[in-house]
Amino acid sequence: MNQISPLAYVHPEAKLGNDNIIGPFCYIDRNTVIGDGNNLQNSVTINYGARIGNGNEILAGASISTKPQDLKFVGEDTLCEVGNNNSIRENVTISRGTASKGVTIVGSNNLLMENVHIAHDCVIGSQIIIGNSTKFAGEVVVDDCAIISAAVLCHQFCHIGGYVMVQGGSGFSQDIPPYVTVGKHPVRFAGLNLVGLRRRGFSNELIDLIHNAYRLLYSKGLMAEGIQEIKNNLPITKEIQYIIDFVESSERGIIR
Structure with missing residues (x-):
């Protein structure tokens, strides 16, 4: 009631x-x-x-x-x-x-x-x-x-x-x-x-992988070049794929 x-x-x-x-x-x-x-x-x-x-x-x-x-x-x-x-x-x-x-x-x-x-x-x-x-x-x-x-x-x-x-x-x-x-x-x-990330249960290994993805992404002048570096150098886990898809689909560009 x-x-x-x-x-x-x-x-x-x-x-x-x-x-x-x-x-x-x-x-x-x-x-x-x-x-x-x-x-x-x-x-x-x-x-x-x-x-x-x-x-x-x-x-x-x-x-x-x-x-x-x-x-x-x-x-x-x-x-x-x-x-x-x-x-x-x-x-x-x-x-x-x-x-x-x-x-x-x-x-x-x-x-x-x-x-x-x-x-x-x-x-x-x-x-x-x-x-x-x-x-x-x-x-x-x-x-x-x-x-x-x-x-x-x-x-x-x-x-x-x-x-x-x-x-x-x-x-x-x-x-x-x-x-x-x-x-x-x-x-x-x-x-x-x-x-x-730690509160949500992300392991140190996964956090390191995500860190390396952003290191590669921001090392290049163009986001497309950074994404290609990620694809060439890192294992594509679901977390890394999320980053790739997010950046590639961004219409306003991402913060740097």
Whole structure:
């Protein structure tokens, strides 16, 4: 049975699962689907087009599936999908998609800290931490297990690889490849995310292999030459293939 505060508003067309807690002054619009066991504390807004999974905690002032902040948006019928077991803290805003992709996606087991903004058509993976007041512009992709520190500004269309650590206060407009730490001003490569990789169970041998891949990649003036060096000199494990595929598919270029 759901616990819905008498001070909350739930549209009669909204679809709720079981065992949800809907606190006072929450607003749940039509064309929304909420799964089981979610806890919406006070003053949470679930807007048109939201699809929310199970076991999420959403704190005061958060607004999910907001109207995109994109002048090309003309009211098309789009979605915002949120997975399971996320902690979405105070005043987080997540926009729904536009005609470009039709959906904004946030995976599962993420921590989105206070005042984070995720714009239209972003794809945020799982097991990600995003620090206070970090902002993602439209159509940003973040792969699993990334850590984005506080007050980071990410340009539209950027791709952030998995297992990275982005220094607080950074701003960038190029892609960040997997397994690395980036920071300083302007943002640049600062080595591997050693602490994060070890916490995730990466062996010393695998970390050395990834280190050698980046040594070869950044030793050349052109990324294509660096990738060829990797292919010629290193065993192509799934981790190395991930780096190769990431760099070869980058449209904005990667940070150096």
